[in-house]
Amino acid sequence: MHYYPVFLELSGQSCLVVGAGAVGCRKIASLLECPIERLHIIDLAEPDTNLQVLLEDKRVSFTKRPFTPSDVEGCALVFAATSNRQTNDAVARACTERGILCNCADAPKDSSFIVPALVEQGNIAIALSTGGASPALARKIREDLEAWLGERYTGISELLMRLRPLVLALHHETRQNTTLFRSIVDSPLSEALQRRDRQTCESLLRELLPIELHPYIMELLHDLA
Numbered sequence: 001m002h003y004y005p006v007f008l009e010l011s012g013q014s015c016l017v018v019g020a021g022a023v024g025c026r027k028i029a030s031l032l033e034c035p036i037e038r039l040h041i042i043d044l045a046e047p048d049t050n051l052q053v054l055l056e057d058k059r060v061s062f063t064k065r066p067f068t069p070s071d072v073e074g075c076a077l078v079f080a081a082t083s084n085r086q087t088n089d090a091v092a093r094a095c096t097e098r099g100i101l102c103n104c105a106d107a108p109k110d111s112s113f114i115v116p117a118l119v120e121q122g123n124i125a126i127a128l129s130t131g132g133a134s135p136a137l138a139r140k141i142r143e144d145l146e147a148w149l150g151e152r153y154t155g156i157s158e159l160l161m162r163l164r165p166l167v168l169a170l171h172h173e174t175r176q177n178t179t180l181f182r183s184i185v186d187s188p189l190s191e192a193l194q195r196r197d198r199q200t201c202e203s204l205l206r207e208l209l210p211i212e213l214h215p216y217i218m219e220l221l222h223d224l225a
């Protein structure tokens with residue numbers, strides 16, 4: 001493995017995209033799915049219709065002017081996505097000098113990270129990469145995974161998101177928590193949630209959960225079954 005995979009917390013952070021063509025707009029759209037604070041876009045051309053839609057987001061600002069190295073200052077993530085090699089290179093260098101993470105659309109070797117293809121369903125995100133070997137193949141695998149994932153784990157992941165803090169607050173040993181969580185994911189609860197079979201969900205949770213958590217069963221299942 002060459003690249004180290006992570007999920008970044010970008011709440012409250014500023015990001016910069018230089019070049020808002022087809023590739024830049026794809027990167028902008030995915031950034032705006034996250035709770036970033038501000039996104040600045042720089043391009044030499046007037047916004048096209050794709051970009052105009054994205055500019056409706058209050059967090060976004062756009063300036064039509066050439067890039068200067070100080071533009072990257074204060075940014076958590078920067079994307080160089082122009083069709084101009086020299087400009088992308090200047091963006092990458094400005095970031096390297098300041099220790100800022102930068103993705104360079106036309107030069108993976110000058111990038112400090114590459115962007116994965118993403119399958120998303122509720123709390124679940126499957127980020128996949130071919131390590132730069134073939135974005136076309138990444139897209140194909142993403143489509144295969146989307147079809148496979150469907151809604152199969154949406155209900156159970158939401159329930160576990162609600163349950164996790166309740167279990168951890170009991171301050172049991174990690175080993176005991178591990179046994180509990182594994183027994184839940186190995187149980188038929190996931191299928192019962194998919195069928196919205198309330199009765200089976202309730203009886204499985206009564207069987208699986210420690211007695212202290214039984215009063216939370218209604219809340220755990222709210223809107224899920």
Ligand SMILES: C[C@@]1(CC(=O)O)c2cc3[nH]c(cc4nc(cc5[nH]c(cc(n2)[C@H]1CCC(=O)O)[C@@](C)(CC(=O)O)[C@@H]5CCC(=O)O)C(CC(=O)O)=C4CCC(=O)O)c(CCC(=O)O)c3CC(=O)O
Nearest residue numbers: 108114115116117129130131132133134135136138139142
């Ligand atoms: C290295 C990387 C850097 C980065 O951008 O982070 C990179 C680089 C380049 N992409 C190029 C082309 C294409 N990129 C796509 C699509 C995606 N590209 C994405 C990521 C990455 N692209 C990183 C590697 C990820 C990995 O390897 O897994 C995805 C996953 C994420 C995203 O961009 O949001 C998104 C899929 C979204 C989805 O799920 O559908 C398509 C597909 C299509 O449009 O059908 C094509 C045309 C087909 C082809 O070329 O394969 C070119 C050559 C341009 C040329 O020919 O000149 C370069 C430059 C180079 O390779 O040097």
Ligand SMILES: NC(=O)C1=CN([C@@H]2O[C@H](COP(=O)(O)OP(=O)(O)OC[C@H]3O[C@@H](n4cnc5c(N)ncnc54)[C@H](O)[C@@H]3O)[C@@H](O)[C@H]2O)C=CC1
Nearest residue numbers: 019020021022023024043044045081082083084087105106
């Ligand atoms: N990483 C990826 O996923 C992919 C990368 N690419 C590469 O990404 C680059 C951009 O591709 P597209 O978005 O399809 O091109 P595009 O032509 O749709 O957009 C390029 C944008 O860059 C702007 N631009 C050009 N020179 C500029 C400068 N000096 N300063 C600021 N903005 C400038 C243009 O006005 C335009 O909006 C190309 O180099 C291409 O090889 C292409 C496909 C996928």
